[in-house]
Amino acid sequence: MENYIRLDVDLEKFVLEENNFTLSKIAFKLSKGEALALLGPSGSGKTTLLKVLDGLYKNYSGKILLDGVELKKLTPREIYSKMGLLFQNPEEQLFAERVYEDVAFGPKNMGWSEEKINLAVKRALALVNLEGFENRPIHKLSFGEKKRVALAGLLAMGHEILLLDEPTLGLDPLLERNFIELLLNLKKKGFSIIMATHNVDLVPYFADKILVIKEGAMFLYGETREVLMNLEALKNGHMRPPLITEAFINLNDTLSKSLLPLTKEEATEVLKALVSKLCS
Numbered sequence: 001m002e003n004y005i006r007l008d009v010d011l012e013k014f015v016l017e018e019n020n021f022t023l024s025k026i027a028f029k030l031s032k033g034e035a036l037a038l039l040g041p042s043g044s045g046k047t048t049l050l051k052v053l054d055g056l057y058k059n060y061s062g063k064i065l066l067d068g069v070e071l072k073k074l075t076p077r078e079i080y081s082k083m084g085l086l087f088q089n090p091e092e093q094l095f096a097e098r099v100y101e102d103v104a105f106g107p108k109n110m111g112w113s114e115e116k117i118n119l120a121v122k123r124a125l126a127l128v129n130l131e132g133f134e135n136r137p138i139h140k141l142s143f144g145e146k147k148r149v150a151l152a153g154l155l156a157m158g159h160e161i162l163l164l165d166e167p168t169l170g171l172d173p174l175l176e177r178n179f180i181e182l183l184l185n186l187k188k189k190g191f192s193i194i195m196a197t198h199n200v201d202l203v204p205y206f207a208d209k210i211l212v213i214k215e216g217a218m219f220l221y222g223e224t225r226e227v228l229m230n231l232e233a234l235k236n237g238h239m240r241p242p243l244i245t246e247a248f249i250n251l252n253d254t255l256s257k258s259l260l261p262l263t264k265e266e267a268t269e270v271l272k273a274l275v276s277k278l279c280s
């Protein structure tokens with residue numbers, strides 16, 4: 001079985017005690033090596049859903065199966081050995097005084113040898129472009145650096161399922177590009193990823209599928225292109241397709257939906273074909 005299902009979700013209902021915010025009727029499957037983009041307006045429930053999936057809230061109805069076992073039956077340690085959540089706000093995640101201590105926390109808890117921990121921390125910091133940051137005090141880091149230290153903590157653990165809440169927030173364009181490369185590499189290695197984001201322009205670069213939630217309920221779910229071409233529904237969900245796609249829709253409404261570019265690279269190919277047609 002190559003791409004077996006890691007997460008099988010059929011959430012009936014979950015109510016946040018604090019304010020009665022409700023998640024309802026959200027169903028999807030996440031396979032090995034698959035990336036799902038979680039989209040939706042601010043306050044629609046993306047962060048809440050990620051926290052439910054990570055086992056932080058257990059009073060939901062419906063099913064959430066992690067490798068075929070109901071999440072409620074698993075201990076935090078069993079969940080943590082497979083799945084990790086990158087919090088939207090790194091302040092919620094980071095607790096140690098210095099970078100090394102924080103990134104090494106998970107591996108130390110797993111009882112790894114010191115040598116293995118050192119190597120994992122070094123590798124994880126390199127993956128997020130923070131080589132040599134081991135001794136830096138966390139409270140003095142920039143927001144983007146804190147976010148990357150938190151991500152390094154997950155990468156050091158090697159969770160096979162990553163739940164990422166706005167991981168590109170606070171990253172400059174180069175780091176954002178590096179991050180997408182990192183996601184693609186992780187996918188190739190068989191990691192499964194759910195990433196909540198408002199950056200719809202980045203989505204076609206990494207996502208196989210998109211789940212849009214609106215007011216706590218599933219609004220759209222499907223293959224990336226299929227969802228991004230559902231222009232009317234996106235509008236109703238306070239969303240838009242990528243800017244480059246919008247530009248082509250505005251430019252030429254005769255271009256069939258299957259040819260509309262979702263990325264800058266796809267747009268270049270479409271333009272090249274048009275130019276060579278014009279010149280021939």
Ligand SMILES: Nc1ncnc2c1ncn2[C@@H]1O[C@H](COP(=O)(O)OP(=O)(O)OP(=O)(O)O)[C@@H](O)[C@H]1O
Nearest residue numbers: 016018019021040041042043044045046047048049
């Ligand atoms: N711990 C909490 N206590 C009270 N209300 C909460 C809590 N967590 C979330 N909420 C509320 O639940 C709703 C859903 O919030 P959530 O953070 O899941 O949305 P989101 O889609 O992640 O938004 P954003 O795109 O702004 O991150 C919001 O109205 C939010 O104010």
Ligand SMILES: [Mg+2]
Nearest residue numbers: 046047088165
């Ligand atoms: Mg959120």
